[in-house]
Amino acid sequence: MRRVVILLGPTAVGKTDYSIELAHYFGSPVISCDSRQIFRQMSIGTAVPSPEQLSRVKHYFIHSHSVEQYYTAGKYEIEALALVEELFRSHETLVMTGGSGLYIDAFCKGLDAFPKVDQELRKSLTVRLAAEGLESLQMELKKLDSESYNSIDISNGQRVIRALEVTIGTGRKFSSFKTGRVRKRNFEIVKIGLTRPREVLYDRIDRRVDMMMEAGLVDEVRSLVQYRDMPALKTVGYKEIFDYLDGNSSLKEAVRLVKRNSRHYAKRQLTYWGRDNEIKWLEIGNQLPSSETNLILTSLTSSSV
Numbered sequence: 020m021r022r023v024v025i026l027l028g029p030t031a032v033g034k035t036d037y038s039i040e041l042a043h044y045f046g047s048p049v050i051s052c053d054s055r056q057i058f059r060q061m062s063i064g065t066a067v068p069s070p071e072q073l074s075r076v077k078h079y080f081i082h083s084h085s086v087e088q089y090y091t092a093g094k095y096e097i098e099a100l101a102l103v104e105e106l107f108r109s110h111e112t113l114v115m116t117g118g119s120g121l122y123i124d125a126f127c128k129g130l131d132a133f134p135k136v137d138q139e140l141r142k143s144l145t146v147r148l149a150a151e152g153l154e155s156l157q158m159e160l161k162k163l164d165s166e167s168y169n170s171i172d173i174s175n176g177q178r179v180i181r182a183l184e185v186t187i188g189t190g191r192k193f194s195s196f197k198t199g200r201v202r203k204r205n206f207e208i209v210k211i212g213l214t215r216p217r218e219v220l221y222d223r224i225d226r227r228v229d230m231m232m233e234a235g236l237v238d239e240v241r242s243l244v245q246y247r248d249m250p251a252l253k254t255v256g257y258k259e260i261f262d263y264l265d266g267n268s269s270l271k272e273a274v275r276l277v278k279r280n281s282r283h284y285a286k287r288q289l290t291y292w293g294r295d296n297e298i299k300w301l302e303i304g305n306q307l308p309s310s311e312t313n314l315i316l317t318s319l320t321s322s323s324v
Contacts, residue, residue, distance in 0.1 A: 021206040026116040028213035029285035038116035048077035052117025064256035096125035129202030166194040
């Protein structure tokens with residue numbers, strides 16, 4: 020039976036190492052489902068797999084697009100489905116991994132058909148976000164489409180802009196375009212969620228941010244200043260360093276905020292997936308991934324029963 024095994028979980032939980040071990044077991048490549056690692060100009064702040072990890076197994080959707088491109092979950096759905104159909108010719112089981120809930124949902128269930136974006140409207144809303152702050156746009160969304168205000172992640176500025184641009188641009192509420200219709204896939208999907216004790220996860224996040232700083236995160240962000248208005252760069256690890264480069268905070272404060280906001284992001288990821296009853300959750304420990312792969316394989320067997 021053709022199937023895709025999706026390893027998901029919060030940032031810094033260790034998905035990359037476990038996906039490589041699982042890919043080796045099945046003789047599969049790794050299909051990344053990360054909305055930021057896809058951009059070739061973003062490496063340090065997105066924690067892309069190391070050269071050694073990339074050399075161990077073929078990866079797809081890592082550094083495959085330019086940050087200059089406007090990329091969406093809808094585009095990922097189309098491209099990822101085309102890729103798996105091609106790979107199924109020579110593989111029965113494929114391994115996918117990532118922390119982008121919307122991209123995973125797009126691949127598994129499909130997205131509702133939303134109208135095309137008015138680029139000028141998006142640009143004006145982006146300018147307003149920078150000038151007025153997120154709360155101003157949140158309140159406008161609450162007034163125009165309270166259902167979306169109550170259902171989307173309103174702490175994510177790009178989500179708020181997306182809901183507003185559709186609502187304002189079409190005269191119809193963003194929520195009215197959501198049908199909830201799930202598209203059937205012609206292959207089996209098994210979702211395995213990886214977790215760690217909260218204090219362990221937060222420590223891993225803090226240590227990873229320190230490693231990013233040592234690896235040159237500030238220089239990477241500085242090299243992307245000309246693209247800072249692109250949606251890809253409105254993300255944790257980049258927006259805080261942009262503030263530092265603008266002179267709005269000290270470097271020490273920027274690092275503290277990257278750590279704090281990364282922890283908040285991990286919490287939002289877990290909350291998002293908490294509504295998905297199809298996910299089989301596994302708590303992983305301090306052993307090497309190779310020694311714990313049997314836990315995942317056992318979980319796959321029980322999920323297929």
